[in-house]
Amino acid sequence: MTEKAVELKGVYKAFKTGFTMKKVEALNGVDLVINKGEVFGYLGPNGSGKTTTLKLIMGIIHLDKGEIKIMSKSPNDISIKEIIGFLPESPYFYDYLNAVEFLDFYARLFSIPKAIRRDKIRRLLKMVGLEKRAGESLRHFSRGMLQRIGIAQALINDPEIVFLDEPMSGLDPLGRAEVKEIIQGLKRDGKTVVFSSHILPDVEAIADRVGIIVNGKIRDVGDLDKLLSKRVSFVEVTVFGLDRDMLDPLKGKAKVKRILGDRIVLLVEGVENVDAVIDYIRFCEIGIESVEPIRMTLEELFLSETKGKSK
Numbered sequence: 130m131t132e133k134a135v136e137l138k139g140v141y142k143a144f145k146t147g148f149t150m151k152k153v154e155a156l157n158g159v160d161l162v163i164n165k166g167e168v169f170g171y172l173g174p175n176g177s178g179k180t181t182t183l184k185l186i187m188g189i190i191h192l193d194k195g196e197i198k199i200m201s202k203s204p205n206d207i208s209i210k211e212i213i214g215f216l217p218e219s220p221y222f223y224d225y226l227n228a229v230e231f232l233d234f235y236a237r238l239f240s241i242p243k244a245i246r247r248d249k250i251r252r253l254l255k256m257v258g259l260e261k262r263a264g265e266s267l268r269h270f271s272r273g274m275l276q277r278i279g280i281a282q283a284l285i286n287d288p289e290i291v292f293l294d295e296p297m298s299g300l301d302p303l304g305r306a307e308v309k310e311i312i313q314g315l316k317r318d319g320k321t322v323v324f325s326s327h328i329l330p331d332v333e334a335i336a337d338r339v340g341i342i343v344n345g346k347i348r349d350v351g352d353l354d355k356l357l358s359k360r361v362s363f364v365e366v367t368v369f370g371l372d373r374d375m376l377d378p379l380k381g382k383a384k385v386k387r388i389l390g391d392r393i394v395l396l397v398e399g400v401e402n403v404d405a406v407i408d409y410i411r412f413c414e415i416g417i418e419s420v421e422p423i424r425m426t427l428e429e430l431f432l433s434e435t436k437g438k439s440k
């Protein structure tokens with residue numbers, strides 16, 4: 130049986146802001162289970178409640194209603210701090226410290242003995258690819274390097290569960306690939322990794338499961354492929370050797386999306402029309418190069434989920 134690392138039941142959190150103390154509902158009845166040993170991608174547009182959820186699990190802020198369990202304990206249970214690691218969304222770095230001093234500072238917060246600290250720090254710097262920059266001040270670090278030292282910091286206590294809030298934000302493709310590799314390594318080491326993002330391809334490659342949050346409510350949880358494949362809205366059929374005047378019978382079923390030399394890319398509207406379109410092309414003895422379902426992008430998914438529901 131899969132064991133739960135984190136469980137949220139009916140979690141509600143509102144903030145009062147501004148002069149008028151206007152209430153902002155950040156989470157509005159969130160139910161969520163994150164299993165032990167999985168990489169969980171927490172997806173949602175800006176302001177949807179990702180950071181609020183992570184801070185609540187971390188015990189940094191407190192819920193108004195509902196229940197949160199982390200490793201079957203309350204986030205307020207101090208013993209939990211020893212088994213979790215956290216990379217905040219906008220981490221603050223003491224930039225006059227060098228990489229080793231910075232990690233040593235956090236290691237001491239966890240009372241890790243000196244004899245173990247040195248070795249652990251060396252190992253972590255190697256893991257995040259910064260061993261050659263160990264003695265350099267953080268103020269000389271690039272954004273990607275800071276993100277990696279932040280991840281090393283989150284791992285200093287050898288946590289069972291690692292929470293990374295937007296670990297790939299602001300990174301170039303190489304930096305993102307490096308962070309993805311680190312996350313995959315953590316999974317291989319048996320850790321549970323929870324990370325938030327609003328960039329679909331970053332999540333797609335590495336998450337075992339995803340949760341999609343929109344306007345403080347979980348819209349979907351599960352395997353990302355399954356979530357997105359439920360939403361195939363178009364199918365592209367690329368054919369070669371088709372004359373445009375042969376397309377008339379396809380009216381209402383498919384239209385020309387692009388012409389690439391002797392190839393025509395047809396956009397079939399609705400999965401239910403795919404059979405009819407392909408049958409017709411075969412009947413015309415025309416070659417089919419490819420048939421490709423076009424999944425909604427995450428942005429389109431968010432937009433369709435938020436339609437008429439914006440705050």
Ligand SMILES: Nc1ncnc2c1ncn2[C@@H]1O[C@H](COP(=O)(O)OP(=O)(O)OP(=O)(O)O)[C@@H](O)[C@H]1O
Pocket residue numbers: 144145146153154155173174175176177178179180181182218327
């Ligand atoms: N401390 C706070 N005081 C007032 N409102 C807050 C506070 N923290 C979050 N909010 C509000 O709660 C909602 C959810 O914010 P949250 O930071 O959790 O979103 P997010 O999904 O992490 O967004 P982003 O992708 O921009 O990081 C937003 O409307 C935000 O303005």
Ligand SMILES: [Mg+2]
Pocket residue numbers: 179180181218294
């Ligand atoms: Mg956030």
